[in-house]
Amino acid sequence: MLGMLWWLLVVTAGIIVQSQVPGVDFLAAGFVLALQEERWTKPLWFALAAILIQEGDGSLAFGSGLVWYGALAAMYFFGHYLFEARNFLFMILLGVCQGAMHILLSLTMASLQDWSVLPERLWLEAIVQAVVFPMEWGLLYIIYHNLPLSHARTV
Amino acid sequence: MRTGYLDTLADVTGLEVSRWVLAPGKWAADSAELLFRRYIYFIGLRQENERLSAELKETRSELAGATERAALAGRLSELMSFSPPEGWVREGARVVSHRLGPNAALETIMIDKGSRSGLAVNLPVVLPFGVVGKTLRVSPNAAVVLLVNDLNSRIPVMGQIHRTQGILAGQGPDDPMEVQYVPQGAPLDEGELLITSGLGEVFPKGLPVARVLKVETTGPTLFQNVLAGPLSEIKTAEEVLVLKKPPLPPDAPAVEEEKEARPPLEGKGKRSRPPVFDNKAGQAKPKSGPGGD
Structure with a gap:
């Protein structure tokens, strides 16, 4: 129950912060943390909620969120064979990949829909995404490991 | 003693x-x-x-x-x-958020009214001083509004004084808008108010949208180079009005007349889409793009 409350809080806080920093995903760090720390059901539910939220809030056609989180999960599973999954450097690398993916995905989806987007804004958002992701993951990681639920789980 | x-x-x-x-x-x-x-x-x-x-x-x-x-x-x-044009009613809504999430590629705002309040896609969103944009996506209790200054926004407009027509195209949040397809020699003054021409069927005729900033006739093109600025800072808007058609009573005579005058639909259950403007040509054709009026 407390675990569910924690993940609900992560999603709620992510949505609130997203409304202040447009174009940046604040749920991705929570998703990666769920992949690292929880059994497969919770990351699945988290990803489902995140995909629906991002697809609903965004203006691109359905599919971008699916590709976004799918690629993130793929990068995580591929990367954790090469790196230590809880390594901060790995998170920095994931953040950089997300920044690049933001540009690539937005340009691709926009061109598929015959839309125009501002490339300079995409670059800025990509940089913010790359910087924010490891920091947010670190913060969530520290909080998660100081929660009573994590103690109960380790005991 | x-x-x-x-x-x-x-x-x-x-x-x-x-x-x-x-x-x-x-x-x-x-x-x-x-x-x-x-x-x-x-x-x-x-x-x-x-x-x-x-x-x-x-x-x-x-x-x-x-x-x-x-x-x-x-x-x-x-x-x-703000009094809505004839045949339209206004629905007040609060701005909940601006662009939200990594998929928010377009210049949009989110409002707290949706289909439960009678909102649908492609409805005009206005402020007393002018047009803000149009609804792009609608959920039961929220809607996403495409702003007029987005790169993909296209609105048929005309000058309030000279009635010269053109297509108002957004150039991004920090740049002035462009009025496209204004023929060489067509009268249009700097400072003239641009109002919706009502040609695209999304915006009713006569709503103020922008003000002409610059008119240039440079180059060997067929059209003038016209820039226009918004009438106020759209990003600071906290409340907006959505214009919608009032629900008609089932026995209204106008509906019956309209039904008689309208050609039969192509198939049972199909609904005709309002024509929207092609981004490039400015001609009316059915298209489900984001910005065409």
């Missing part, structure tokens, strides 16, 4: 001694009493100070709330002063 010397001696000595003993004691007692009274007074003062500080804090909070409510009332009053 008879001479009274002893009495005098007693007066001079004993009385004086008593006076010098008692007088400082009295001063000390008075001072102590005064100190005590001051202490009590200061305690009362401190308590009163705390009470007044709390009252001041509360009053400041109330004042801030009252100021906010007054500003809200002013904005709502201004909003309600």
Whole structure:
């Protein structure tokens, strides 16, 4: 129950912060943390909620969120064979990949829909995404490991 | 004793001694009493100070709330002063958020009204001073509005004075909008108000949208280079009005006449889409793009 409350809080806080920093995903760090720390059901539910939220809030056609989180999960599973999954450097690398993916995905989806987007804004958002992701993951990681639920789980 | 010397001696000595003993004691007692009274007074003062500080804090909070409510009332009053065009009704909505999430590629705002309030896709969103945009996506209790300054926004407009027509195209949030397809020689003044021409069927005719900033006739092109600026800062809008068609009563004669005049639909259950403008050509054709009016 407390675990569910924690993940609900992560999603709620992510949505609130997203409304202040447009174009940046604040749920991705929570998703990666769920992949690292929880059994497969919770990351699945988290990803489902995140995909629906991002697809609903965004203006691109359905599919971008699916590709976004799918690629993130793929990068995580591929990367954790090469790196230590809880390594901060790995998170920095994931953040950089997300920044690049933001540009690539937005340009691709926009061109598929015959839309125009501002490339300079995409670059800025990509940089913010790359910087924010490891920091947010670190913060969530520290909080998660100081929660009573994590103690109960380790005991 | 008879001479009274002893009495005098007693007066001079004993009385004086008593006076010098008692007088400082009295001063000390008075001072102590005064100190005590001051202490009590200061305690009362401190308590009163705390009470007044709390009252001041509360009053400041109330004042801030009252100021906010007054500003809200002013904005709502201004909003309600907008009278919708004939055949349209207004629906007030609050701006919940601007672009949200990594998929928000377009210049949009989110409002707190949706299909439950009768909103649908491609409805005009306005402020008293002019057009804000049009609804792009609608959920039961929220809607995403595409702003006029987005790169993909296209609105058929005309000059309020000279009635010269063109297509108002957004160039991004920080750049002035462009009025496309204004023929060379067509009259259009700098500072002239641009209003919706009503050609695209999304925006009713006559809504103010922008003001002409610059008119240039440079280059060997067929069209003038016209730039236009928004009538106010759209990003700071906190409340907007959505224009929608009122629900018609089932037995309304106008509906019957319209049904008779309308050609039969292609198939059962199919609905005709309003024509929208092609981004490039500016010609009306059915398209489900985001910005065409």
